[in-house]
Amino acid sequence: MNDQNGYDIEDLQVGMTASYAKTITEADIGMFAGVSGDINAIHLNEEYAVTTPFHGRIAHGILVSGLISATIANRLPGPGSIYMEQQLKFLAPVRPGETVKATVRVREVILDRCQVVLETTCHVKGILVIDGVATIKVGSAARRAAKLAKATSA
Amino acid sequence: MNDQNGYDIEDLQVGMTASYAKTITEADIGMFAGVSGDINAIHLNEEYAVTTPFHGRIAHGILVSGLISATIANRLPGPGSIYMEQQLKFLAPVRPGETVKATVRVREVILDRCQVVLETTCHVKGILVIDGVATIKVGSAARRAAKLAKATSA
Numbered sequence: 001m002n003d004q005n006g007y008d009i010e011d012l013q014v015g016m017t018a019s020y021a022k023t024i025t026e027a028d029i030g031m032f033a034g035v036s037g038d039i040n041a042i043h044l045n046e047e048y049a050v051t052t053p054f055h056g057r058i059a060h061g062i063l064v065s066g067l068i069s070a071t072i073a074n075r076l077p078g079p080g081s082i083y084m085e086q087q088l089k090f091l092a093p094v095r096p097g098e099t100v101k102a103t104v105r106v107r108e109v110i111l112d113r114c115q116v117v118l119e120t121t122c123h124v125k126g127i128l129v130i131d132g133v134a135t136i137k138v139g140s141a142a143r144r145a146a147k148l149a150k151a152t153s154a
Numbered sequence: 155m156n157d158q159n160g161y162d163i164e165d166l167q168v169g170m171t172a173s174y175a176k177t178i179t180e181a182d183i184g185m186f187a188g189v190s191g192d193i194n195a196i197h198l199n200e201e202y203a204v205t206t207p208f209h210g211r212i213a214h215g216i217l218v219s220g221l222i223s224a225t226i227a228n229r230l231p232g233p234g235s236i237y238m239e240q241q242l243k244f245l246a247p248v249r250p251g252e253t254v255k256a257t258v259r260v261r262e263v264i265l266d267r268c269q270v271v272l273e274t275t276c277h278v279k280g281i282l283v284i285d286g287v288a289t290i291k292v293g294s295a296a297r298r299a300a301k302l303a304k305a306t307s308a
Binding site: 038067 | 185189192202219
């Protein structure tokens with residue numbers, strides 16, 4: 001672990017998982033519209049949204065993807081990690097008031113590059129709403145120790 | 155165009171582009187932390203962030219990606235489009251106060267599936283900060299006309 005309680009590359013093993021769940025509120029959707037500039041009527045206009053195949057407003061896909069970012073940043077690999085890549089498939093809508101559970105699972109540990117590949121999913125009541133893969137750069141306890149030893153011996 | 159002024163599949167051609175630019179403010183970063191739950195110190199804690207290779211706080215990558223979502227939803231293909239997939243590579247940091255320009259460019263039009271593949275980029279002062287590809291489902295003027303003709307003749 002690093003000094004912020006995040007995992008180093010040496011701590012990570014294929015199959016490790018972490019989750020984070022949060023209710024997507026009306027306020028979240030309004031704030032994300034302002035933050036991003038995405039004012040699509042499907043997110044903000046109920047009278048329009050009920051006429052679409054979604055039968056009502058839905059949350060922005062990228063807003064919901066933020067819960068994957070939170071799981072990575074806060075839990076696995078946690079603080080100190082750097083987001084390099086994220087692939088996302090938006091498979092089903094998320095409605096205001098629904099609770100999303102984001103889960104990440106270690107698929108591959110690339111020791112020499114200090115990178116980890118994660119399977120990243122979001123579920124609502126067991127239904128897969130977002131599927132994807134992320135690549136994250138993390139620190140290395142071995143490299144920190146080597147650097148310290150070199151500095152001490154110099 | 156559909157009745158919300160969004161493009162139909164028949165309107166789209168390879169090479170069409172659209173952009174949207176927005177300043178990423180301190181308020182955006184604070185709101186996105188609350189909306190997503192991503193409270194990584196690199197986004198919120200200046201005293202920590204200055205000790206990292208970024209030398210200060212940076213915006214969440216997924217927050218910045220929201221500008222791609224906005225460009226797609228508001229401009230190209232515009233209202234009525236449905237976000238199916240997004241690949242993202244986070245290449246350089248975005249700092250509070252910097253203005254991000256998101257651009258989408260039509261790479262492929264898949265007429266029979268009513269889908270369009272877009273190259274999606276974000277730049278800050280000409281520097282590529284996010285690169286990616288999106289797949290979007292759009293409507294079809296021809297299919298609407300056929301449906302209407304069938305309903306009228308029935």
